[in-house]
Amino acid sequence: MTTTTTSRAAAPPDAPAGRQARQASTYAALSRQVQAAGLLHRRRGYYAAVIALVAAGLGGVVTGVVLLGDSWLTLLMAAALALVLTQCAYLGHDGAHRQVFATARANEWTGRVFACLMTGLSYSWWQGKHNPHHQAPNRLGTDGDVESKVLSFHDDAARSRTGVLAWLAHRQAWWFFPLLALEGFNLHADSVRSLVRGGPRRGRLRDVALVVTHWTLYLGGLLLVLSPGKAAAFVAVHLALFGVHLGGAFAPNHTGMPVVPRDAKLDFLSRQVLMSRNVTGGWFVDLLMGGLNHQVEHHLFPSMPRVNLRRARPLVRAHCEQQGVTYTETSLVAAFRAVLTHLRTVGSRAPDPFGCPLAKQLRG
Incomplete structure (x- = not known):
């Protein structure tokens, strides 16, 4: 079930300057409430516990690989590794947002170690694509997450498809989960391309050193225990499930929410809340999605x-209701249903690559 506060236009027009000023003022009031509640204070004990659990999980995976040896049963450890390294990716994300420590340097190293060394993804590359998303979620020309070479997340993308991509767009709701299985491979490929081609200059050499160390230890350790064929299967299973897990955590947050035109001008509160979707489900969904299920609160703070x-959710929800800004919240199942419905609707607007021109003319 989806719960929202007072309705508002799905894709709001440019807000008048007066309204933007009022919304900025109300966001400042909300920020003061959040700060007074101590919700921006660092939680070092919590993160120490999470890091310890992740380290224990990684140790368990390594132990399992050694004990199972050169057996196809070792692929069970590949599935477990996907879960552990997704948690590492979440910690890298939290470090990048300066959630863990008080200083920028400590947070940057936390993000870099968990992104590059543990997960094998370039921290600088990820920041370069993630920061614009936070600045203007779902905005065309700014948020790269709504622009995909394969899937069509908005009408303009669907109408521009030709050939095989148009055929795929018509059926993209059916292909969504299989494509998520390729997302792990795609993320690592994009990361490597960014490092090879120069990418963001700041921190690039550190990223290269840590990513090379990751893959050297990972592949070298596997080949000490497994035959090359089983080692390749291990990596394939790990990356496929990593893509499904990580992609499945990000997709429900914004897919199917309003897509903002390039020239739209929105105040900060509206820009962050109207384009985001929260996912309910208690502690299990919090763990599964790394806290990203509280997407509205994460984008605001x-x-x-x-x-x-x-803990910030009741404050934010009450504030949005008071200001008449739609606050969207739904279950995990309903969120994925909304994602698939959106992909199906957008995909139907792609040109049919195998349609008969004469038949179209006669129907017209």
């Missing part, structure tokens, strides 16, 4: 430790 997002 990106430096808030993820464990505090749930």
Whole structure:
């Protein structure tokens, strides 16, 4: 079930200057409430516990690989590794948003270690694509997450498809989950391309050193225990499930929410809340999605430790209701249903690559 506060236009027009000023003022009032509640304070004990659990999980995976040896049963450890390294990716995300420590340097190293060394993804590359998303979620020309070479997330993308991509767009709701299985491979490929081609200059050499170390230890360790064929299967299973898990955590947050035109001008509160969707489900969904299920609160207060997002929810929801800004919240199943419905609707607007021109003319 989806719960929203007072309705508002799905894709709001440019807000008058007076309204933007009022919304900025009300966001400042909300921010003061959040700060007074202590929700922006660092939670070092929480993060120490999470890091310890992740380290224990990684140790368990390594132990399992060694004990199972050169057996196809070792692929069970690949599935477990996907879960553990997704949690590492979440910690890298939290470090990048300065949620863990008080200083920028400590947070940057936390993000870099968990992104590059543990997960194998370039921290600088990820920041370069993620920061614009936070600045203007779902905005055309700014948020790269709504622009995909394969899937069509908005009408303009669907109408521009030709050939095989148009055929795929018509059926993209059916292909969504299989494509998520390729997302892990795609993320690592994009990361490597960014590092090879120069990418963001700041921190690039550190990223290269840590990513190379990751893959050297990972592949070298596997080949000490497994035959090359089983090692390749291990990597394939790990990356496929990593893509499904991580992509499945990000997709429900914005897909199917309004897409903002390039020239739209929105105040900060509206820009962050109207384009985001929260996902309910208690502690299990919090763990599964790394706290990103509280997407509205995360976008309003990106430096808030993820464990505090749930506590911020009543304050944010009440404020949005008072201001007449739609606050969208739904279950995990309903969120994925909304994602698939959106993909199906947008995909239907792609040109049919195999349609008969004469038949179209006669129907017209």
